[in-house]
Amino acid sequence: MSLDPASIVAAPPGAALVDSLAAIVGRRHVIAPDEDQEPYLVDWRGRYHGRAAAVVKPADTAEVAEVVRLCARAGVVVVPQGGNTGMCGAATPDGSGQAVVLRLDRLNRIRAISALANSITVEAGCILQSIQEAAAGVDRLFPLSLGAEGSCQIGGNIATNAGGTAVLRYGTTRELVLGLEVVLPDGSVLNRLQGLRKNSSGYDLKQLFIGAEGTLGIITAASLKLFPRPRASALAMVALPEIEAALTLMGRLRGTVGDRLASLEAMSRGQIEVIAQNVPDVAIPFALEAPWFLLIELTDTLAGTDLRAPLEAALAETFEEGLVLDAVIAESGAQAEALWKIRHSVSEGSKRAGYVVSHDSVVPLENQAAFARNVERRILEAVPDARVVMHGHIGDGNIHVLAILDAARFPDATAAAPVAARINAVVDDETAALGGVISAEHGIGVSNRARLGRVTEPGEIALMRRVKALLDPAGIMNPGKVLPPEG
Amino acid sequence: MSLDPASIVAAPPGAALVDSLAAIVGRRHVIAPDEDQEPYLVDWRGRYHGRAAAVVKPADTAEVAEVVRLCARAGVVVVPQGGNTGMCGAATPDGSGQAVVLRLDRLNRIRAISALANSITVEAGCILQSIQEAAAGVDRLFPLSLGAEGSCQIGGNIATNAGGTAVLRYGTTRELVLGLEVVLPDGSVLNRLQGLRKNSSGYDLKQLFIGAEGTLGIITAASLKLFPRPRASALAMVALPEIEAALTLMGRLRGTVGDRLASLEAMSRGQIEVIAQNVPDVAIPFALEAPWFLLIELTDTLAGTDLRAPLEAALAETFEEGLVLDAVIAESGAQAEALWKIRHSVSEGSKRAGYVVSHDSVVPLENQAAFARNVERRILEAVPDARVVMHGHIGDGNIHVLAILDAARFPDATAAAPVAARINAVVDDETAALGGVISAEHGIGVSNRARLGRVTEPGEIALMRRVKALLDPAGIMNPGKVLPPEG
Numbered sequence: 001m002s003l004d005p006a007s008i009v010a011a012p013p014g015a016a017l018v019d020s021l022a023a024i025v026g027r028r029h030v031i032a033p034d035e036d037q038e039p040y041l042v043d044w045r046g047r048y049h050g051r052a053a054a055v056v057k058p059a060d061t062a063e064v065a066e067v068v069r070l071c072a073r074a075g076v077v078v079v080p081q082g083g084n085t086g087m088c089g090a091a092t093p094d095g096s097g098q099a100v101v102l103r104l105d106r107l108n109r110i111r112a113i114s115a116l117a118n119s120i121t122v123e124a125g126c127i128l129q130s131i132q133e134a135a136a137g138v139d140r141l142f143p144l145s146l147g148a149e150g151s152c153q154i155g156g157n158i159a160t161n162a163g164g165t166a167v168l169r170y171g172t173t174r175e176l177v178l179g180l181e182v183v184l185p186d187g188s189v190l191n192r193l194q195g196l197r198k199n200s201s202g203y204d205l206k207q208l209f210i211g212a213e214g215t216l217g218i219i220t221a222a223s224l225k226l227f228p229r230p231r232a233s234a235l236a237m238v239a240l241p242e243i244e245a246a247l248t249l250m251g252r253l254r255g256t257v258g259d260r261l262a263s264l265e266a267m268s269r270g271q272i273e274v275i276a277q278n279v280p281d282v283a284i285p286f287a288l289e290a291p292w293f294l295l296i297e298l299t300d301t302l303a304g305t306d307l308r309a310p311l312e313a314a315l316a317e318t319f320e321e322g323l324v325l326d327a328v329i330a331e332s333g334a335q336a337e338a339l340w341k342i343r344h345s346v347s348e349g350s351k352r353a354g355y356v357v358s359h360d361s362v363v364p365l366e367n368q369a370a371f372a373r374n375v376e377r378r379i380l381e382a383v384p385d386a387r388v389v390m391h392g393h394i395g396d397g398n399i400h401v402l403a404i405l406d407a408a409r410f411p412d413a414t415a416a417a418p419v420a421a422r423i424n425a426v427v428d429d430e431t432a433a434l435g436g437v438i439s440a441e442h443g444i445g446v447s448n449r450a451r452l453g454r455v456t457e458p459g460e461i462a463l464m465r466r467v468k469a470l471l472d473p474a475g476i477m478n479p480g481k482v483l484p485p486e487g
Numbered sequence: 488m489s490l491d492p493a494s495i496v497a498a499p500p501g502a503a504l505v506d507s508l509a510a511i512v513g514r515r516h517v518i519a520p521d522e523d524q525e526p527y528l529v530d531w532r533g534r535y536h537g538r539a540a541a542v543v544k545p546a547d548t549a550e551v552a553e554v555v556r557l558c559a560r561a562g563v564v565v566v567p568q569g570g571n572t573g574m575c576g577a578a579t580p581d582g583s584g585q586a587v588v589l590r591l592d593r594l595n596r597i598r599a600i601s602a603l604a605n606s607i608t609v610e611a612g613c614i615l616q617s618i619q620e621a622a623a624g625v626d627r628l629f630p631l632s633l634g635a636e637g638s639c640q641i642g643g644n645i646a647t648n649a650g651g652t653a654v655l656r657y658g659t660t661r662e663l664v665l666g667l668e669v670v671l672p673d674g675s676v677l678n679r680l681q682g683l684r685k686n687s688s689g690y691d692l693k694q695l696f697i698g699a700e701g702t703l704g705i706i707t708a709a710s711l712k713l714f715p716r717p718r719a720s721a722l723a724m725v726a727l728p729e730i731e732a733a734l735t736l737m738g739r740l741r742g743t744v745g746d747r748l749a750s751l752e753a754m755s756r757g758q759i760e761v762i763a764q765n766v767p768d769v770a771i772p773f774a775l776e777a778p779w780f781l782l783i784e785l786t787d788t789l790a791g792t793d794l795r796a797p798l799e800a801a802l803a804e805t806f807e808e809g810l811v812l813d814a815v816i817a818e819s820g821a822q823a824e825a826l827w828k829i830r831h832s833v834s835e836g837s838k839r840a841g842y843v844v845s846h847d848s849v850v851p852l853e854n855q856a857a858f859a860r861n862v863e864r865r866i867l868e869a870v871p872d873a874r875v876v877m878h879g880h881i882g883d884g885n886i887h888v889l890a891i892l893d894a895a896r897f898p899d900a901t902a903a904a905p906v907a908a909r910i911n912a913v914v915d916d917e918t919a920a921l922g923g924v925i926s927a928e929h930g931i932g933v934s935n936r937a938r939l940g941r942v943t944e945p946g947e948i949a950l951m952r953r954v955k956a957l958l959d960p961a962g963i964m965n966p967g968k969v970l971p972p973e974g
Contacts, residue, residue: 190950198928202943208695397684460677466957
């Protein structure tokens with residue numbers, strides 16, 4: 001398991017490294033610095049730009065392990081990269097040009113699927129949507145769903161413990177993982193892929209790699225939970241006088257429809273205005289007069305279940321009490337899709353509106369309303385010309401606060417850095433004060449590592465460092481990510 | 488975080504240790520060797536008998552931390568003990584008389600409960616049933632349910648990643664834990680108790696302590712998930728011609744009622760005979776002519792939901808096909824309770840029937856029927872006079888195989904050891920061959936540590952050892968448990 005220090009030699013010169021990698025994966029699956037590496041050197045938002053000694057695309061777990069062993073022997077840093085849709089630069093190499101970017105694309109097989117066992121075993125490079133489709137093909141649901149599902153890879157979803165719009169009902173990615181196959185930083189393979197529903201046979205080591213963003217090893221395959229497929233649903237979009245009303249509505253609906261409550265997605269008025277102004281073909285079914293809007297979806301696995309009646313009853317009751325100002329219930333699948341399209345246009349709309357300083361804090365549910373209010377007020381005090389909009393997963397305590405800056409004045413991360421630092425300080429301060437953490441579902445990566453220590457306890461970070469040193473003593477596995485800079 | 492080796496002094500003589508502990512918790516909360524330590528020195532099945540330098544009952548987390556710091560400085564071993572209902576001797580001290588048994592009883596406060604956030608924060612010594620009741624008091628469900636719920640403590644449930652009869656619907660204990668407070672082996676406190684629904688802010692360290700059986704630290708409090716409370720249910724007990732029929736029935740029911748399928752508990756004919764012969768006031772509603780029997784429970788959170796109709800439909804369909812031989816549907820709450828009583832009498836009945844060599848293997852669902860069949864056949868080949876009975880959680884791949892030996896010939900563990908070893912070898916061999924692990928929900932403790940290495944990969948066990956050494960370098964925290972003996 002441990003790396004023999006005697007075997008570490010100086011990093012080979014670029015051409016020799018490319019040749020060594022080519023010997024493992026074949027020359028056409030290695031991209032040298034003088035070839036078209038560009039798509040793999042920059043994150044999708046264009047915030048981080050790196051360089052690489054090579055981009056390598058192994059075909060299977062054995063090749064991943066061999067590449068990692070080569071890099072471990074040579075002391076070369078490995079940066080695992082999935083669909084490259086992350087929000088925090090965790091999959092981008094640094095500027096040194098010394099790293100190997102290891103793409104998982106070719107590990108894209110579905111190894112097994114069982115409707116009986118409600119499970120699917122997939123390789124890390126499988127696109128999330130292809131897993132959803134495979135599940136549907138056996139009349140099951142894989143519930144993980146998020147904006148990037150058409151291009152993100154499941155390995156990256158697991159490495160960031162992705163959230164999305166179905167956490168309320170089905171939990172985070174961590175809760176969907178039954179087993180993992182991981183290539184460790186010394187090139188050995190940890191196989192915990194059996195997909196057992198229960199296991200009390202020693203420490204659950206696989207948990208360490210979920211949410212570790214590739215800093216402890218490379219996830220190469222996973223066994224995942226499937227669920228019975230919903231066959232009935234009801235969707236409403238409602239206008240609320242204040243964010244607290246969303247929580248009251250959640251409590252009422254849980255009291256009657258229970259787990260049929262599948263999604264509760266809130267958007268501030270400003271968030272919807274940003275979408276309406278920047279994304280074509282999005283229809284907003286309200287005059288935007290209320291401060292908050294909420295998408296409510298109920299689902300049931302039993303075809304023909306009447307979900308509309310309890311939804312209408314809850315809305316009528318809360319309308320009477322002034323907790324709901326207006327409501328639209330989808331009358332068809334097309335209308336439901338149109339309502340969901342608003343929510344799914346959040347990232348695109350915000351990106352087009354300017355330079356976005358976005359946040360991913362999660363706080364205990366009881367503190368959510370205070371968090372939203374305090375953060376908005378304090379950002380506007382600190383940066384009066386910021387446009388503060390919010391959207392979030394109401395049942396999870398996870399409100400994304402976005403401060404949108406004028407793109408002309410703040411064309412890139414460097415220009416925005418001083419203002420972003422002021423905004424981050426406000427968010428981190430409120431997050432810590434209200435008992436939260438800075439990332440619910442996007443991860444830490446490069447973007448947030450310096451912020452982690454402002455919110456997470458020093459003792460906890462110290463223990464994370466010791467876990468990192470235990471698993472990756474040579475520090476070759478995605479260094480400079482997640483853990484705060486030392487000293 | 489790390490233990491300063493210079494601070495380790497020789498273990499103080501018994502009286503001095505008792506005095507030092509008394510200075511922390513008060514003299515009446517320390518039990519010296521010449522006082523009544525007996526209940527804390529033996530597991531409930533009477534398999535393991537130890538001795539202790541002291542039994543100590545701290546009042547709160549601060550006192551637990553101070554006791555651990557004292558023991559760390561003195562190089563004294565700490566054995567955490569909850570309700571002492573475990574199956575594997577994980578909470579029993581060894582025979583050296585050098586250990587401090589740390590009871591969590593007095594940490595029995597419910598610190599917070601929120602119906603809105605669907606969460607409860609409890610101390611480790613809370614009895615499971617008291618947590619279920621507190622949840623019911625705010626119209627919520629805490630779903631963990633198992634035979635010992637009237638006396639087991641939640642800290643022990645978490646430390647063994649307990650399963651029980653609701654895993655099919657709600658997951659194992661691990662999946663119910665939102666946050667933990669843990670006293671580490673150096674006496675520092677890791678506080679991850681916020682109860683956040685989502686968290687991608689670095690490594691999820693709390694996962695290490697779930698299922699670690701107190702070998703990495705002492706769980707002192709936990710934040711747990713609550714759920715909407717079921718308000719409708721339907722229960723049937725059916726006779727099956729073979730165990731495969733249970734899986735078919737599960738698939739059918741999942742296809743229609745989906746997650747309303749809450750429990751699927753199987754018992755072999757022999758298992759029910761053992762209960763009928765040994766437990767008073769248990770009514771068996773069938774002639775015991777079929778080889779397998781299955782309890783099926785459907786639940787729904789919406790009052791008045793007709794669950795009986797889809798249950799009857801599934802049973803009628805499978806009866807037609809010969810997959811179900813007979814069925815009883817509970818007509819009242821009292822009848823449902825009487826059926827559940829059969830299942831809940833499994834441990835009591837088996838214990839009274841003789842010396843029980845019990846197993847807790849879990850295999851992939853597809854291999855469950857082969858596992859049950861092969862193990863039964865091979866145990867009877869190896870030990871012809873054993874009585875082999877089985878019960879298990881059909882949807883989880885977890886079949887408990889019990890070999891019951893004549894109590895007159897095998898009065899205790901020592902007498903049974905050679906035969907138990909032959910039986911264990913069969914179970915371990917089949918478990919490994921069919922891709923399973925030896926403990927689904929009971930844990931490893933002392934009983935199973937030598938067996939762990941026969942089924943779990945050497946690389947995985949090596950990594951577990953390194954995690955243990957990282958967190959507990961001095962080896963004072965419940966040593967001799969979980970990890971296989973070295974060499």
